[in-house]
Amino acid sequence: APALLDAVHEWARKEGLAPYNVRRHVGFLRHLLVREGKFSGERLVLLLTVEGNLPRESFVEAVESVYPATTILRGQHNGRADAAILEEVEVLTGSGFIEEVLLGKTFRISPKSFFQTNSRGAEILYSLIREWMTPLQPERILDLYCGGGAIGILLADLCQQVLGVDVVEEAVADARYNAEENGVFNIEFVTGKVEKVLRDWKGDVDTVILDPPRAGMHPKALKAVCEMAPPRILYVSCNPKNFARDLDKLLEGYEMVRIEGVDLFPHTDHVEAVALFERKPQDVSTI
Secondary structure, X not given: OHHHHHHXXXXXXXXXXXXXXXXXXXXOEEEEEEEEOOOOOOEEEEEEEOOOOOOHHHHHHHHHOOOOOOEXXXXXXXXXXXXXXXXXXXXXXXXXXXXXXXXXXXXXXXXXXXXXXXXXXXHHHHHHHHHHHHXXXXXXXXXXXXXXXXXXXXXHHHOOEEEEEEOOHHHHHHHHHHHHHOOOOOEEEEEOOHHHHHHOOOOOOOEEEEOOOOOOOOHHHHHHHHHHOOOEEEEEEOOHHHHXXXXXXXXXXXXXXXXXXXXXXXXXXXXXXXXXXXXXXXXXXXX
16 A cells, blocks of 8 residues: 555656645645455555546556556545545446455445445454344344445344345445345345434334444434334444444433444554443333
8 A cells, every 4th residue: 555655646746736735725636545355355446536637547557557456446526525525436447346255245345335444353343243133033124324235234144124224325236236146135225314214214123223424323313213112223333432422312212231342443542332222121100
């Protein structure tokens, strides 16, 4: 990766391309994103810029001279926020996605689709979730913020049915593809905001899995889950601060029976937490 960064810096200097200044909102180059499948060995490189002319051939040559990428892409973000937001994506070489293997299953990963960045840590996390879920014998699982569908697909053999929900269309497309490619047919995926999908929810589930983004759950989504009152909730969080905020609401009707941290982000102060909640017995005196 350092060699790749050096090569792109030299390419930008030769092409006269300026980095984007987040204060003055001028410049062209924003972010260089790299995703690598640690088990598959496949690599994705994406250059994020504002709109404008990109010297495509020389950029591809610069990357390939030092970094064997499976696919190379160009993304555009014209907003002012200093974030890797992909408004448009153009495939320069390859398929536009990579694949990774976790616990014997293969997953397609597109640039807009969420997938854990630490594959070895993800295997530990998902193995732990399977270990907790197996003796509980869930029947119907609702997998919220499902991303590319990894958790639901890896749990599908333990239950009768799984429904995954995610707001990102590309992630849901990956999830459907991943389910079919892995021969998992008792799972469906829905595109939409979790809070809106739950507002119209009519189904019956015994297990809800929550794996929200770093910002945590939308208050309306959390309220809706609590009102559904499933027998158990599994919460996966990459942000302890927001997890603690949501915990206050969950503990009103649930008891936290297990919690464990997984070091998905070595050499940082971040940790992935996974917690299992069981619904508190209803007080018959209040009925």
